[in-house]
Amino acid sequence: MPFNTVSWALGANMYEVNVRQYTKEGTLSSFALHLPRLADMGVTVLWFMPITPIGVKGRLGSLGSYYACSDYTAINNEFGTEQDFINVVNAAHALGMKVIIDWVANHTGQDHVWTISSPDFYIQDAQGNFTERNGWSDVIDLNYNNPAMRTAMIDAMRYWINTFDIDGFRCDMAHLVPLNFWIEARRALDSIRPLYWLAECEDARYFEAFDTTYAWAFMHASGSINRHEPNLKPVLDQLDMYASEGANTRKLFFTSNHDENSWNGTEYEKYGVTAKAWAVFSATWGGLPLVYSGQEIPNHKRLSFFDKDELTWPPQKPALHAFYRAIFSLRAQNDAVFGQLQMLQTPYPNSIIGFIKKHQNNIVLVLLNISEHNRLTFEISHPLLNGNFEQIFSGLQFSFSGKEKFELQAGEYLVYQLIPR
16 A cells, blocks of 8 residues: 555554434534543544535435535535534544544535536436436536646635644545546645545455545445354355455454445344354454444434434433443553454354454453354363453453353453553
């Protein structure tokens, strides 16, 4: 990769913010009240879904899609003002969190300001009509053969860096935009200051411009497992594929996001009782974990994409706050999470995922039951399994001596870290 990843992103814990559905008000200011809780949970990077105005022409539902932008250099007034977003970014930074924004570069809403000021920025058919090639009825495609459009796009991205002090971009459907544009954009914008770049794509070539790409294929493979008669081979094959992309490539792992939740169902629809085990995997395998708005509640409903459908927050801390805090704290405090990985063998190769990771004197053991089967009992023998270990979710301590017996219930997860002497 020709670009260096900013140091704060290497062990980041990412959280996707759906402003519209986050609170009754659906504003940036009301979301800001949650910032101390998210910082306490261990979130280090906030990714905001698009906060730009939404097109009216061709609008879907009552509020439209975030991804049908009508002006790249404005704030959706339903969410608040420029000053409101400046306040959110400043508050996040004060709490030690970074802020990245969703950037939709492939297309705009049908009534984007450029359709009037610069219609040649768009792909047009023989009759001069704006077009769209992916079946999305509310947007039109931009023309990346037009150098002026590319310059205007980079200038718009620059506006968010200079005005709001953001820390990077999550680039929507990045593979639909020419790779050479992203390289050009990154070169231009990283000259302001080093930024973090996340691509929504699985094309390994895009690591030439991006720090992290999505683990979509992993999510689909893990989500399609028959939990009563599991088969882990497709999952393990996909992980091997990611490893083959290179030692310096990083994937974003997740059990939910805005697309998955709205169109394919919640993590509980996909994973059932194993949802939390897969969340542990996402945070401990390597790369970056993503938590979507409300997963910590936990949210069990599909959120409407084009209409108001707010999350319901409890009066106290969400039920899974401590769960995410435990795995996020592990990532922040124990570099073994990013160390050398060794898979562990059990009598249940399609039900139990086990691995141990080591970096210098730090060791982490992860055991996950991704099946619906209870009382899976097995022994682990490994020379690194020696010393006093803490189970991160319970805080209980155990003395291991090279060979230990474990029992996991359906969907159960255990994570141990070596206690330094």
